[in-house]
Amino acid sequence: MLSKTAEYALRATIYIALKGSEDNKLGIEEIAQGIDSPKSFTAKILQLLTQNNRVISSVRGPNGGFFLTDRARKLPVKAILEAVEEESVITKCVLGLKECSETRPCPMHTQYKAIKKQLKQMFEKTSIQQLVDEFNKGNYFIDNLKGVRKPC
Amino acid sequence: MLSKTAEYALRATIYIALKGSEDNKLGIEEIAQGIDSPKSFTAKILQLLTQNNRVISSVRGPNGGFFLTDRARKLPVKAILEAVEEESVITKCVLGLKECSETRPCPMHTQYKAIKKQLKQMFEKTSIQQLVDEFNKGNYFIDNLKGVRKPC
DNA sequence: GTAAAAAAGGACACAAATATCCTTTTTTAA
DNA sequence: TTAAAAAAGGATATTTGTGTCCTTTTTTAC
Numbered sequence A, B: 001m002l003s004k005t006a007e008y009a010l011r012a013t014i015y016i017a018l019k020g021s022e023d024n025k026l027g028i029e030e031i032a033q034g035i036d037s038p039k040s041f042t043a044k045i046l047q048l049l050t051q052n053n054r055v056i057s058s059v060r061g062p063n064g065g066f067f068l069t070d071r072a073r074k075l076p077v078k079a080i081l082e083a084v085e086e087e088s089v090i091t092k093c094v095l096g097l098k099e100c101s102e103t104r105p106c107p108m109h110t111q112y113k114a115i116k117k118q119l120k121q122m123f124e125k126t127s128i129q130q131l132v133d134e135f136n137k138g139n140y141f142i143d144n145l146k147g148v149r150k151p152c
Numbered sequence C: 001g002t003a004a005a006a007a008a009g010g011a012c013a014c015a016a017a018t019a020t021c022c023t024t025t026t027t028t029a030a
Numbered sequence D: 001t002t003a004a005a006a007a008a009g010g011a012t013a014t015t016t017g018t019g020t021c022c023t024t025t026t027t028t029a030c
Helices: A004-019 A028-034 A039-053 A076-083 A107-126 A128-136 B004-019 B026-033 B039-053 B078-083 B109-125 B129-135
Strands: A057-058 A065-069 B057-059 B064-066
Touching: A004 A028, A004 A039, A028 A039, A028 A065, A039 A057, A039 A076, A057 A128, A065 B078, A076 A107, A107 B109, B004 B026, B004 B039, B004 B078, B004 B129, B026 B039, B026 B064, B039 B057, B057 B129, B078 B109
Parallel strands: none
Antiparallel strands: A057 A065, B057 B064
């Protein structure tokens, strides 16, 4: 469904949103461990996510690291996919036809259309913050980050 | 969503089901042209689909080629994905977590579950023949195969 | 039984995705 | 103002997916 790049992008962003803040920036080491991904490769992906101040913010030097602004937390999950150029899932034809449309549909078009619509909605209507909230209800996981309620 | 391999596998199978029969076997040349795919690569994929007499049948030598038996036409589309080992779309976690389940769900699990279920149903409940029927209603396309009603 | 046609199979080539490593730049704190 | 910490960036390696080519095997028609 998604490439490793996109998976790591999603996991990393959610991880940073969950454990980090402007006062508590996270280093690439911790992030990669937290989401069980290769460190250097993940670093590259985070670069994509920070470019043009898109989804993730970063600061260099001591006490530097990655974090999400409040603005970024409101972004739809789709913004993460856009940053790593992986939107094809919600646009492409299942059979990979170049021309597949309402007026020139492939044999699976009608059935797949409904599914694609829901995928699109999931990525567009769900914000990063919503995933954080969901997670904080407890019982959710991201690799090495267990979903336990933060102490009040 | 799907790999090129899977896309070609689907396109080729549908094409053969549409244009071929036991009396009118199709050659790799025609198939590749018909679905706009690289010939030799497609040949390899058809090998996967014929192995163990799975989805596609083939005969060597003059007048040989590929065709689908009536039995094969009743197979679900999923059988094509199985042949090329591309079932992960309907099983994997969106975030790519090794352990993501009802008891240990990722933050997107609940939402994605519904979509995965529909994907699964689409591939399991739709038979190759159904796609052929759909196509023969007219107006459908597979690259170089236009969906026009066969002459009666 | 020989030649031709067609798929099957093996080996290789190329490209893209994934992954690693090292250097450079920025920033902070002492 | 210097040393250390951290991300950014560049270069390269590895693996997987995609694609090509050539030989072998099977089958048919003559």
